[in-house]
Amino acid sequence: MSLAAIASLLVFIAIVAVVAISGVVFKPGPWYARLDKPGWTPPNLAFPIVWTLLYLMIAVAGWRVYEAAGLVALPFAVYGLQLVLNAAWSGLFFGLHRPGLAFADVVAMAGVIAVNIALFAPIDAIAAWLLVPYLAWAGLAACLNYSVWRRNPGAFADA
Numbered sequence: 001m002s003l004a005a006i007a008s009l010l011v012f013i014a015i016v017a018v019v020a021i022s023g024v025v026f027k028p029g030p031w032y033a034r035l036d037k038p039g040w041t042p043p044n045l046a047f048p049i050v051w052t053l054l055y056l057m058i059a060v061a062g063w064r065v066y067e068a069a070g071l072v073a074l075p076f077a078v079y080g081l082q083l084v085l086n087a088a089w090s091g092l093f094f095g096l097h098r099p100g101l102a103f104a105d106v107v108a109m110a111g112v113i114a115v116n117i118a119l120f121a122p123i124d125a126i127a128a129w130l131l132v133p134y135l136a137w138a139g140l141a142a143c144l145n146y147s148v149w150r151r152n153p154g155a156f157a158d159a
Helices: 003-025 029-033 046-069 073-095 099-120 125-130 132-151
Strands: none
Touching: 003 046, 003 073, 029 073, 046 073, 046 125, 046 132, 073 099, 099 125, 099 132, 125 132
């Protein structure tokens, strides 16, 4: 791998790391621990592990498309949009305690990820497949967000 390719990979990792900061700033905390959650809620330890792997896959997917085709406008506009939606979720749910807005955000994010997969696929099939687990996790997150919202009507500002 060339020095330029390594540098561009590091840029993609840095961009995705900035998005991940939202989850560090807006943590679940004691408020979330007290909420009624469904039995299928993943254990707390799963979230940082899964998100670390997903963020690396998101970065590598973007990097592969960049290396294959450069900064292709539409695919990278969509890639950027899913990252913005991703960064917003933690602030909406954990920061503002607004699960309705967070649910709308995560549903939109899942749709944008699906479009991103479709746009990346003709450029680099591996990059598209790297985003599939992210789409699946976003779907799980949407279901969990909705369930927690409905189970705890008095715990939220928009309930």
